[in-house]
Amino acid sequence: MEKPEGLTVAKATLVSAPEAPTPSFADVGPSTAATHRRTPPIEHTATVSVFPHAQNFRVNRMHVDSSQHVYNTQVTRMNGWDKLLDNIASNALHDSSARFDAPKCDEDTHVEITKELVDWIQDREGPKRLLCMTGAAGAGKSALQQTIAEECSDSNTLGSAFFFSAADPTRNNLSCIVPTIACQLGLHNPALRDAIGKAVEDNPLIFKKRLGTQMESLIVTPFQRVCESGRLDSSTFPHAILIDGLDECSGEDNQEELLSTVKHCLLDKDLPFRIFITSRPEWAIRTALDNEPEGYLYQPAYHIKLSDMYDATAATAERSLIYGPRRETSRSS
Structure with missing residues (x-):
């Protein structure tokens, strides 16, 4: 077995106490000689640290015998979920400590x-x-977007959120967006x-693959398989995916890649997610x-075109910003 780097196996030697000398029959009487038995060796149990100073690994099914051999041992440095966590952008979460002062709507604006x-x-059938x-x-x-994220979180409909920021190298590119969404x-x-x-x-190099491959492997396929197995009910699963500030992702080609990946991997598949993306009109x-x-x-x-002159408090009930002119039946329902 190949030992993990930096790990050594400490050796333990079991030492028996010296045997007591066997007395001569000339020195003892008949009854004493008949009942004499050799003194059994004294066994010593030693506690050893097999992998001193080791961290971030697991040892499964290990057996060490007195000949100092190790049998049937599996050493795993990190499982798949832990590796995923190493590739997320925690600053991009809607409730990240890095965004403790994130802007959100006042109670009387954008109502x-x-x-x-x-x-x-919330309209899953739209x-x-x-x-x-x-x-x-x-x-x-x-x-x-922040207000929507908080409301969805409170109603248990927020599946994931990712807030781009041009000033933060952990969230101004595409390297972490799929792992971050998958993790949530x-x-x-x-x-x-x-x-x-x-x-x-199964694919430790997945984080180096193109965006579409990552989304298929880390989101689409796992979700579909778990739904098919009956271990996940898609009709109640938190289904909102929010992406803010697409324009703050560096490179127009990267922005286009994310949009096309969302279409081909999420919209073109039978998945329950509803995706809300905000951006400058780049x-x-x-x-x-x-x-x-x-x-x-x-x-x-x-598509909603939000003008910087938009007065949300003056929005008319005659027109839906999402669906267009309202029908009489919609207003009465």
């Missing part, structure tokens, strides 16, 4: 649109499962967590949402 967004998320909100800097996109989803269901961990164990999201042949999100997504 109408906040309600519409929450209603859209025809479109992606909503994109674009707006200039200062329009209140991140404040809305796995925390909602033990069977899903195990399936995600096994996916990492090239990647404008092109994807455009009513042109290359606008691959034009049909499957709702």
Whole structure:
């Protein structure tokens, strides 16, 4: 067996006490000689530290005998779930300590649109499962996203959230977004967590793969398999996936890759997630949402254009920002 780096096996030697000398029959009487027995050796039990100073590994089914051999031993430095945790961006969580002063809507602002967004998320049977909100800097996109995240968390509908930040190297790129989303989803269901961990164990290089491969391996396939096994009920599973500040992900190609991956891996599959993405109206999201042949999100997504001059408190009940003009039946229902 190959020993883990930096680990040594301490040796223990068992020493027996010297035997008492056997007395001569000439020195003892007949009765004494008849009853004399050799003094048995004294056994000493030594406690040894097999792997002194070792950490971050497990030893399964270990047996050490007096010949100092180790049999049938498995040493695992880190399981799949632990490796996943090493590849997440904890600063991107909606309740991360790094975002303790995150902006959110005041009670009297964005009231109408906040309600519409929450209603859209809670409507699991709605025809479109992606909503994109674009707006200039200062329009209140991140404040809305934070408010929605907190409300979804309180109602147990928040599956995961990821807040990009151009100033934070752990969350201004795509390297951690899929592991971070997968981790949050796995925390909602033990069977899903195990399936995600096994996916990492089966492919330890998964974090170096392209984004679509990561999403298929760490989210789509584990979720589908656990649902098929009956260990997860998709109709009650927290299903909101929130992504804020797509424009703060460096590189327009990376932004486009994330949008196309969301479509091919989440929207095109029979998954229950409802995804809410906010961004400045940069090239990647404008092109994807455009009513042109290359606008691959034009049909499957709702699009809200949030102006920095938008007055949420003056929103009219005659028009839905998500669905367009309201029908009389909708208003009366």
